[in-house]
Amino acid sequence: MRFQTRAVRAGQKPDPQTGAVVPPLYQNVTFEMDAPGAARGYDYLRTGNPTRSALEEALASLEGARHAVCFSSGMAAVAAVASLLSPGDHVISSLHIYAGTHRFFTKMLQKTGIEVTFVETEKPENVRQALGEDTRLIWIETPSNPLGTLTDIAAVAGIAREADTPPLVVVDSTMASPFCQQPLALGADIVLHSTTKYISGHLDVLGGALATNDDDLHQALYDFQNACGPTPSPFDNWLTLRGIRTLGIRMKAHQENALAVARALEDHPSVAMVSYPGLESFPQRELALRQMTGFSGMVCAELKGGLPAVQAFTSRLELFTLAESLGGAQSLISHSATMTHASLSPEDRAAQGITEGLVRFSVGLEDPEDLVEDIRQALDGLQPYR
Numbered sequence: 012m013r014f015q016t017r018a019v020r021a022g023q024k025p026d027p028q029t030g031a032v033v034p035p036l037y038q039n040v041t042f043e044m045d046a047p048g049a050a051r052g053y054d055y056l057r058t059g060n061p062t063r064s065a066l067e068e069a070l071a072s073l074e075g076a077r078h079a080v081c082f083s084s085g086m087a088a089v090a091a092v093a094s095l096l097s098p099g100d101h102v103i104s105s106l107h108i109y110a111g112t113h114r115f116f117t118k119m120l121q122k123t124g125i126e127v128t129f130v131e132t133e134k135p136e137n138v139r140q141a142l143g144e145d146t147r148l149i150w151i152e153t154p155s156n157p158l159g160t161l162t163d164i165a166a167v168a169g170i171a172r173e174a175d176t177p178p179l180v181v182v183d184s185t186m187a188s189p190f191c192q193q194p195l196a197l198g199a200d201i202v203l204h205s206t207t208k209y210i211s212g213h214l215d216v217l218g219g220a221l222a223t224n225d226d227d228l229h230q231a232l233y234d235f236q237n238a239c240g241p242t243p244s245p246f247d248n249w250l251t252l253r254g255i256r257t258l259g260i261r262m263k264a265h266q267e268n269a270l271a272v273a274r275a276l277e278d279h280p281s282v283a284m285v286s287y288p289g290l291e292s293f294p295q296r297e298l299a300l301r302q303m304t305g306f307s308g309m310v311c312a313e314l315k316g317g318l319p320a321v322q323a324f325t326s327r328l329e330l331f332t333l334a335e336s337l338g339g340a341q342s343l344i345s346h347s348a349t350m351t352h353a354s355l356s357p358e359d360r361a362a363q364g365i366t367e368g369l370v371r372f373s374v375g376l377e378d379p380e381d382l383v384e385d386i387r388q389a390l391d392g393l394q395p396y397r
Contacts, residue, residue, distance in 0.1 A: 022068030085205025098124030168198025208338030265308030
């Protein structure tokens with residue numbers, strides 16, 4: 012089945028008892044047993060729930076995976092991956108990553124005796140050079156947040172397999188969504204999503220997920236989920252399932268709108284740089300065409316004039332709401348240096364290329380002509396910054 016058919020159908024069969032076409036919400040904590048120890052498939056909410064099982068089946072299908080495990084947030088999914096490691100292990104991570112992941116690696120993971128090396132994975136040779144005997148995990152975020160740079164997943168996975176003890180390759184594919192990228196098919200061992208973003212798609216539910224084809228990895232991730240309890244509520248699962256049904260349709264509109272916005276930004280004299288994989292000028296265009304099946308809805312731009320220009324620009328926008336997060340129906344704009352990546356030191360932001368003039372657009376589902384008109388009228392007010 013093709014993607015949108017799976018988005019509508021996978022894990023979402025009619026209820027066998029009532030015939031309800033939309034799977035019901037099982038908002039309960041405990042389940043009756045037929046006899047002591049004889050459960051009918053479920054016994055306690057943290058251990059399992061029919062609504063969560065339906066969501067995990069749907070997500071596995073969208074990623075072309077055998078298994079998926081859901082969590083209460085994207086960061087809980089990051090912690091689940093970290094549970095696979097032991098003191099003394101070494102992690103190679105993309106330098107350009109979500110600030111929450113960077114914070115977890117530097118403030119939490121390294122306290123447990125695990126070493127993390129940040130490299131520009133956009134150049135796979137950097138990964139090869141950083142590999143050591145104790146390297147157990149390679150963490151890739153592609154496209155990266157906020158700059159949208161790409162890492163060649165297949166190339167990094169190939170380098171990992173050359174090691175005597177191949178490290179796991181984990182790909183945070185949140186910015187792409189399963190519609191635009193399939194990391195497992197490119198050699199990754201685990202793919203991570205903040206389902207808060209494109210997968211749920213309406214900015215009204217928090218969640219995370221991991222997908223894998225490895226049975227042992229699935230069992231270890233499920234054991235963490237069950238033992239530590241970072242599980243999404245049944246209602247959160249149900250909301251995410253509802254969002255998935257329109258994922259393919261939404262992503263087509265997101266990327267169509269994003270391309271229009273990116274081109275409008277690229278043409279304006281107040282803009283110093285635009286990063287979007289769908290642009291012909293995108294530096295990694297060839298990799299984007301080879302690795303991705305779509306270009307998502309995230310656009311990054313640098314305004315001339317730094318923070319004063321950003322403040323003037325955002326104050327003039329009418330359809331782009333100044334807010335964190337991404338992937339919803341409403342268009343958002345964020346200033347990375349003071350919002351999503353404010354927790355990083357100035358030195359770390361500089362290393363990642365996050366300047367005072369950098370803004371990130373999560374292009375929503377409004378009419379593209381309205382979005383472009385809003386961008387242009389706001390930019391036209393930046394006469395001093397050209």
